Amino acid sequence: xxxxxxxxxYYSLILLDRETPWYVKLILAAxxxxxxxxxxxxxxxxxFLGWVDDLTIGSFLAALxxxxxxxxxxxxxxxxxxxPR
Numbered sequence: 001x002x003x004x005x006x007x008x009x010y011y012s013l014i015l016l017d018r019e020t021p022w023y024v025k026l027i028l029a030a031x032x033x034x035x036x037x038x039x040x041x042x043x044x045x046x047x048f049l050g051w052v053d054d055l056t057i058g059s060f061l062a063a064l065x066x067x068x069x070x071x072x073x074x075x076x077x078x079x080x081x082x083x084p085r
Contacts, residue, residue, distance in 0.1 A: 031061030
């Protein structure tokens, strides 16, 4: 659970950073909205499958967004969350 919270904080700092491009913020916001919005491709009432599409699409959008963030922003955010490396 602690790893999940660190990752959530990591994405939040990337989202709120002034040097993060607007399109990356849009992708991260879209991923978050897809996960929390009640209408999905597969209904969450279907056991397991309803959650898998949320995790798949949310993870894909988060990975895409992180690939588009400038490296100096990633380094700065990583050092805030995980300490200097």
